[in-house]
Amino acid sequence: MIDQASMIMTNGKCIAAERILGVNDNMIKSHYHDYFELYYLESGQRYHMVQDRSCCMNTGEFIIFPPYKMHHSYGDNDVAFKRLVVYFKTEAIMIHEITEKLKVSARVYRLADRSEIYSLLKEILKEQEKNDIYSDEAMQMLLNHLLIKIVRLEGAEVEVDKQNRITQIIHYLHKNYTENITLDMLASQFYLSTYYLCREFKHYTNSTIIQYINHIRISQAQLYLMETDKSITQISSEVGFSNVTHFDRVFKTITGISPSAMKKQIAGKRKRF
Template identity: 60%
Template sequence: MIDTASFIMAGGQMIASERIQGVNDNMAKSHYHEYFEIYYLEYGKRYHMVDDNIYSLNSGEFIIFPPYSMHHSYGDNDVPFKRVLVYFSPETVIVPEVLHTLSQSAGVYRFDTKASQSVHLLLNDILKEQGDGEGFHSDAMKMLLNLLLIKIARRADEKAAPENRSRITEILHYLHSHSSENITLEDLASRFYLSPYYLCREFKRYTNSTIIQYINHIRIIHAQRLFMETNRTITDISKEVGFSNVTHFNRVFKSIIGMSPSKNRKQYADQKKTGQ
């Protein structure tokens, strides 16, 4: 599935929207991005793995992913679905309290029919403005988005709980809590009373990733946050997130992000200067 909205964001836009329908279109592995995502399911049923939780999503429900949350979407075999999404940068959110509320955690929102229809209408309006060649369409998208976010923030306490924890979600929770430590396959399998073979197989089935790949993604997300929030050296940050040497950190960082840590940090600095 081609994620056109992500290309729009990569082109420097602050808001991007897209509607897609499909069947058996499951994400290959968890990913994350530096902006928010609202994913509204128009029909069908989907599952979302977000960090160490799994959520189910039904027609008329939506989920919000804050920046840097690892997530991927999948569905049951041969079950068609249709969704509309909006990506938006934190800088587009006008009200600080709304930004704080939405940044706390991912969550599924199960509104009543009237409220859900209101959300759906605003999402459609945002998508329409994106394709409209008339003037001020970017400003209109921003205004519609902030109206939508206020509606959501007012009912943030209505977020649905994730599915009951399974053995795999317990393992994911452990990895997120101990990602900076030296975690070996043997130690992890022993901790959860599993054979290394079974653990690797089930972990791959749920995340489509190896354990070391998943740990490295968590570490790189943490490093990116530290780049944004602190002035600490890259060497210090690489050690804090769990890498034994900065050379290995640089190699893994570039393989995941597509650029070196120093270039990524400079990119954040430039964005702050320009107010993007």
């Protein structure tokens, strides 16, 4: 499945929307963005893995993924679904308190009356399709109207909390990613054979354990680059790499650029704002 909205964001937009109808379109592995994602399920049923937790979503429910939170979605075989997503960067949010509230953790929203939320999402998509000289500003106004409504919701937020043996292991990895975690140690701690652990982890995440740990480390490193003035050497050590050379190599493999290049990009954005 081609993610057109992601391509729009890559081209420099602060907000992008997309509607897709699919069957058996499952993400191959967990990923993360440097922007928020609001995922509204228009029809069908989907499962979401968010960091170390999972949940089931039904028609009319939506979830907001904060930046740098690993996630992926999947569904049962031959079950059709339709979803509408809106991606938005932090700088598109006009109210600082809303940014702080939304970035803490992913949340599923289940509403008795979802008509206003759904209407605003569709309006954002319409403005993108209109694409005239007012569309960018109109999309930002609609987005902020939408976010104000969302943060005002009472009792609609549901924590992502479904647990099983593999999610327990994933939870452990997120808590201990800075440590030297070996396959044998992990299998022993959770009373599993290494074969079973590798097979089930791969089935659940479509990733090896080492790949998954590296993604956790690099997502945290990106947060440090965004939110602190720590040096690359210090960040490398704090996210669990034994040397900077290895950190540089893994960072570039996952993000496409070196940590020093990303640091320069972030510094340039700070000067503009």
